[in-house]
Amino acid sequence: MPAIAVNGLERRFGEVLAVQGIDLSVEEGEIYAFLGPNGAGKTTTVRMLTTLLLPTGGSASVAGRDVVKEARAVRASIGVALQEAALDPLMTGRELIRLQATLQGLPTAEGRRRADRLLERVDLSAAADRRVGTYSGGMQRRLDLAAALVHEPRVLFLDEPTTGLDPVSRKTIWEEVRALNDDGTTVFLTTQYLEEADQLANEVAIIDSGRIVAEGTPDSLKAEIGNPHIQLHLADGGIPKAEAVLAGIGRLLPPRDGKCVEVEVANGAADIPRVVRALDEAGVAVESLELVKPTLDDVFVAKTGHHLETESEEDAERPPVGA
Amino acid sequence: MSALATNARVVKALGMRSVKQTFRRPQLIAPIIVFPTLLLAIQTGGASSAVQLPGFPPVQSFLQFMLAGAIVQSLMIAGNSGGIALAVDIEMGFTDRLFSAPIPRFAIVLGRLAGTAALGLFAALWFLAIGLVFGVTFEAGAAGVLLAIVLATCAALAVGGIGAAIALRTGSASVVQGLFPLVLVILFLSSAFFPQELMIEPAKTIAQYNPLSFIVEGIREPMISGIDAADTLDAVLAILGIVLLGLLLSDRALRHRLRVG
Numbered sequence: 001m002p003a004i005a006v007n008g009l010e011r012r013f014g015e016v017l018a019v020q021g022i023d024l025s026v027e028e029g030e031i032y033a034f035l036g037p038n039g040a041g042k043t044t045t046v047r048m049l050t051t052l053l054l055p056t057g058g059s060a061s062v063a064g065r066d067v068v069k070e071a072r073a074v075r076a077s078i079g080v081a082l083q084e085a086a087l088d089p090l091m092t093g094r095e096l097i098r099l100q101a102t103l104q105g106l107p108t109a110e111g112r113r114r115a116d117r118l119l120e121r122v123d124l125s126a127a128a129d130r131r132v133g134t135y136s137g138g139m140q141r142r143l144d145l146a147a148a149l150v151h152e153p154r155v156l157f158l159d160e161p162t163t164g165l166d167p168v169s170r171k172t173i174w175e176e177v178r179a180l181n182d183d184g185t186t187v188f189l190t191t192q193y194l195e196e197a198d199q200l201a202n203e204v205a206i207i208d209s210g211r212i213v214a215e216g217t218p219d220s221l222k223a224e225i226g227n228p229h230i231q232l233h234l235a236d237g238g239i240p241k242a243e244a245v246l247a248g249i250g251r252l253l254p255p256r257d258g259k260c261v262e263v264e265v266a267n268g269a270a271d272i273p274r275v276v277r278a279l280d281e282a283g284v285a286v287e288s289l290e291l292v293k294p295t296l297d298d299v300f301v302a303k304t305g306h307h308l309e310t311e312s313e314e315d316a317e318r319p320p321v322g323a
Numbered sequence: 324m325s326a327l328a329t330n331a332r333v334v335k336a337l338g339m340r341s342v343k344q345t346f347r348r349p350q351l352i353a354p355i356i357v358f359p360t361l362l363l364a365i366q367t368g369g370a371s372s373a374v375q376l377p378g379f380p381p382v383q384s385f386l387q388f389m390l391a392g393a394i395v396q397s398l399m400i401a402g403n404s405g406g407i408a409l410a411v412d413i414e415m416g417f418t419d420r421l422f423s424a425p426i427p428r429f430a431i432v433l434g435r436l437a438g439t440a441a442l443g444l445f446a447a448l449w450f451l452a453i454g455l456v457f458g459v460t461f462e463a464g465a466a467g468v469l470l471a472i473v474l475a476t477c478a479a480l481a482v483g484g485i486g487a488a489i490a491l492r493t494g495s496a497s498v499v500q501g502l503f504p505l506v507l508v509i510l511f512l513s514s515a516f517f518p519q520e521l522m523i524e525p526a527k528t529i530a531q532y533n534p535l536s537f538i539v540e541g542i543r544e545p546m547i548s549g550i551d552a553a554d555t556l557d558a559v560l561a562i563l564g565i566v567l568l569g570l571l572l573s574d575r576a577l578r579h580r581l582r583v584g
Contacts (some may be wrong), residue, residue, distance in 0.1 A: 052422055052581075054581065073425070075423055075424060076425035080420075082420075086416035086420045087415075090343070090347040099336055102333055103333060103336075103420075103421065103424035104424060104425065105426075
């Protein structure tokens, strides 16, 4: 039995259909990433699966229980860390986790034991008696994660767990998510970061405008796209001319930021000389170029016609090769 | 552990959080204690000769008369502050943490009300202590003091229910905070600060039917004359009415919130 099974799930807000009849299945022990831009329907879907919002159509079950008819049983099986860590800045970290243990029905002594253990696990023991309002963003996320784990849930929902965090804090959260998954916890996470989905997930669903447009393992999704592309940074004013030249060589990708041109090529690195020669003959000065293998963003572009991020971390971490 | 015991622990834990939250946020505790205390000092200092007016109930002092009004003012503000705190919880998403726990969702409202009731108890003890310090005699003795404390605590829970309902419905701390002047208007249109007999129309008629007047009189009578069964019953019925209204409205607002997200 899948840990999460969703059939035709739909949520309407007045005239707006925020989630448009999605289907998905998450197996036990999987890390499943729900990838999409802001407003795609990720959080609405998570809120329905965690029983915080009633669906207006379709059905869903989590840990074998219907999210509408057996909502309380679902809540007993899940841990939830929602977007923007929902923490009371006036409580201490220790108070928050102990309260969470009480909410989950754990006996007082057991709740205290687990709170201490979890605070240690997320490296917050030293700050446990400080008010949460004094924590950094990364510390708050770790506390939120620890609170979600206090009852050792079968399924953990993480709604954009690293949004707004610095790279170091982000990697710490990733390590914790991997460790939890190694312990057997099924993880359903939403993200707008391609790298996060790529690094963590066994399965990825790409959602756009309330619909799932692609689903599969990161590798299978990228393999579907097939060809790599060449990304070229050009001197001012060269883009229109370059686009005209490159259109005859390969498929132009939608413009990312107005500073570069991307063209899909069939032969990878072997096509670089041809591209450079063509641009040179047309009098277009190339400042730098880079051969980019298919990424989840390419999958996203292929499926939706637009980019997921204008400034992906992959771009930041992979400096262009000087031409 | 039975489900009832588990739910009781949840209500207690949320009530304790609510009290701590109030004491840790000066802008919540100050209006509950400081404002009514200052008003009490100003009124008793500047209008104490009002007791000599013809028709004023026989009292030992104006402070003795005013204590019940100060207590009810304090617990009204506690109810409003409880609503503000709940609305802040909604705004910052903390209620989502509570709603995603395997507990009856109404326990979340009851936890908040338990906290407001505890603040009402604290307010009653605070003003009774002020009375004692300044030589007020409680005519009905210890039983009267106990009755006043119980009524004040229950009344705080009752008005907290209205605050919670508004918070759940609007999800906006500023809206709940904006109702503060209305709280004062309702209070001044009761017998909290002046005897009904000396009011002029239409305030007199409004005060006569204002449920707060029944609560004030239920708390005041044991202090100024003795326990009166009819006044006590009226106070209990007024509290029950507000409790039922508050719980009904809170339940509807909670269902609405969960339906619309």
